[in-house]
Amino acid sequence: MPHPLPRLNVYLVPALADPQQMAGGTAVVIDVLRATTSIVHALAAGAKAVIPCLTVEQAREAAPEVLAANPAGCLLGGERGGVRIEGFDLGNSPREYTANVVQGRSILFTTTNGTKAMESCRLAKQILIAGFVNLSAVCRDLSEAETIHIVCAGTEGEVTREDVLLAGAIVDLLNIDEAEMNDQAQIAVDAWRTAQHGLTAVPLSERLKASRGGRNVLRIGMEDDIEIAATLDLFDFAPRLDVGTWRITGTNHHPIDAPP
Numbered sequence: 432m433p434h435p436l437p438r439l440n441v442y443l444v445p446a447l448a449d450p451q452q453m454a455g456g457t458a459v460v461i462d463v464l465r466a467t468t469s470i471v472h473a474l475a476a477g478a479k480a481v482i483p484c485l486t487v488e489q490a491r492e493a494a495p496e497v498l499a500a501n502p503a504g505c506l507l508g509g510e511r512g513g514v515r516i517e518g519f520d521l522g523n524s525p526r527e528y529t530a531n532v533v534q535g536r537s538i539l540f541t542t543t544n545g546t547k548a549m550e551s552c553r554l555a556k557q558i559l560i561a562g563f564v565n566l567s568a569v570c571r572d573l574s575e576a577e578t579i580h581i582v583c584a585g586t587e588g589e590v591t592r593e594d595v596l597l598a599g600a601i602v603d604l605l606n607i608d609e610a611e612m613n614d615q616a617q618i619a620v621d622a623w624r625t626a627q628h629g630l631t632a633v634p635l636s637e638r639l640k641a642s643r644g645g646r647n648v649l650r651i652g653m654e655d656d657i658e659i660a661a662t663l664d665l666f667d668f669a670p671r672l673d674v675g676t677w678r679i680t681g682t683n684h685h686p687i688d689a690p691p
Contacts, residue, residue: 438578441598441616444585445551457576458555462584463593464644465523466545468562468660472525474681475666477534481679483546487516490539503535509542513651525659548584549672558672560679563597564665570604572669592642599623636661
């Protein structure tokens with residue numbers, strides 16, 4: 432029998448997503464600048480797991496228990512206002528998450544927008560973490576999913592262009608034009624296709640720099656992070672946030688709906 436056409440929803444900010452509607456489906460969380468990009472880099476560099484936390488206090492309070500479970504070490508990572516939180520080991524720059532720093536260690540991670548977007552997906556069956564840096568891998572793992580919910584983190588409750596463009600790129604690569612999708616998915620794919628046609632004249636990194644999120648990153652002197660975030664398919668895996676343990680790992684190399 433042919434695989435049924437999927438239902439695909441995009442939410443341009445988490446507030447537009449209905450958590451109940453995501454129950455049983457596959458969620459994809461996007462925060463291009465910079466949380467999801469940094470998470471992919473951390474796991475590619477050998478971090479054991481990234482543990483999303485809503486608050487700074489939650490991350491600090493969980494550290495002793497996480498360290499006890501992982502003798503290799505535990506790190507605190509994340510940002511507020513784009514900069515590293517006082518007393519934390521790492522900020523939210525993918526350049527910080529190198530093998531010599533994170534390999535084998537667990538990372539308690541909290542950001543202004545990205546980890547909140549993850550929280551909105553708690554009722555989903557599966558949660559993937561997406562960036563331009565692992566675009567094709569995410570789409571590969573979504574290829575058999577029947578219901579997909581793509582959640583853009585945005586910036587402080589407002590829509591951001593960089594997240595919309597990645598959402599549109601995912602919709603476009605999934606090649607499901609006939610699928611039943613919401614208007615936000617159509618808006619996103621239209622934005623990506625328009626941008627894609629002009630990438631020769633205006634590279635993706637320049638488009639990200641012109642977005643609200645990009646301007647925020649430039650303001651704190653992290654221009655190189657935008658170049659990294661705009662690199663397509665740097666990694667060939669899609670991190671998964673386990674809804675039971677609430678830990679992100681990079682070990683899912685099989686289709687998302689396939690048996691373990």
